[in-house]
Amino acid sequence: MTYAKDDLRSALTTGAAPRPSGAVAAPEFLDFSVTAPDVVTAAGSRQWIVRGQNFVLIHTEPVPGDVIWSGELRSEQVVLVIDESSGISAGAHAVTGPALVVVPPGAAEIVSTGGGQLTQLIQSDELEWAAKASNADSYAHPHPHVAPLELWPEPVGGYRWRTYRMADVPDDPKRFGRIFRTRAFMVNFLKPNQGPRNPHKLSPHFHDDFEQCSLIVAGTYVHHIQTPWGTDADDWRPEDHARVGSPSATVIPPPTVHTSQAIGSGANHLIDIFSGPRHDFSAQPGWVLNAGDYPAPPA
Incomplete structure (x- = not known):
């Protein structure tokens, strides 16, 4: 890996350059700024549904007051309330962004209380939703380089609605x-x-x-992705230098070498998503802000 000396990730344990055995999946560049939504609700909210190996992502440009989710899941879902113009309510719960919300398993109805962007994350073993993804065909067969999802320990105190507001997170250069x-x-x-x-x-x-899913919610980026060479030249792919707008989601497969470069002149905002949780980030003291709610597996 190559990080600048002042990049905190330079402290992570690094390995040799990858040499994959077998074909590496192609990246998925899913640019919602240029593709039609998969769903338009009766009230006019626009939704795009895409997936990776272990997750389904629903991105919504909502109409205030619209029900953007009504359903039942066996597992938790995560809702990203993207910015100050974004908001949701569900029963007694109401959140204005920017925030990350964990919705417990079971039935839920989520209403948008603002016009700002919302993103939901659902496990891909919720098969009804995995099948709705616009790129579902890309995952008709599991990608061999991606490890299956292994759930981490249950949350402390059990499943419940949890809200993490970005305004409550102090800046920390470490x-x-x-x-x-x-x-x-x-x-x-x-x-x-x-x-x-x-x-x-x-x-x-x-x-x-x-996989790494890079969700772009503001600005313009170029995703630079290089597929490492294995022993079979038929599996080699040219480099990608894909320009994407916002909103967009790019699924970056392992073990490709990648970096994302903001090129917009104004605000550029990227949110990185992984499924399951990363062990290397979790091992860094203080990096995971809700580690007290969601413990790591025993060493």
Whole structure:
């Protein structure tokens, strides 16, 4: 991996460059800014439904007051209330963004109370929702380089509605981003940045056995992705330097080498999503902000 010296991730344990055995999946560039929504509700809310190996992502541009979710799940779901113009309510619970919300298993109805963006994360073993993804065909067969989802321990105190507001997270130069985890997900709710990223301080790196989903909610980015060469030249792929707008979701497969570069002149905002939680981030003291609610597995 290659990080600038002042990048906190440079402290992570790194391995040799990946040499995959067998074909590596192609990245999924899912740019909602140029594709029609998969669902338009009667009230006019627009929704895009996509998936990775272990997760389903529903991104909504809502109409205030609209029911954007009504259903029942066997597992928790995560709702990202993206910014100050975003808000949700469900029964006695009401949240204004930016925030990360964990909804317990069971039946729920979620109403948008604002016009700002919302993103839901659901486990892909909720098969009804996995089948609705616009890119479901890409996962007709499991990707061999992605480890199956293994749920982390149950939350302390049991399942319940949990709200984590970004306004409650103090800045800390010793912490990378704003990281939260559940049994199935890890989300780095990074802060928006102004202007382009310094092209001389990029961070190409790879993951051995898990996908990274980079959700862009503001600005314009280029995702640079390089598939490492294995022994079979038929499996080689050209480099990707894909420009995406906002909103968009890019699923980056392992063990590709990748980095994302903000190029917009205004606000650029990226949120990274992983399923399951990352062990390396979890091992860094203080990085996971809700570790007291969602413990790590025994060492």
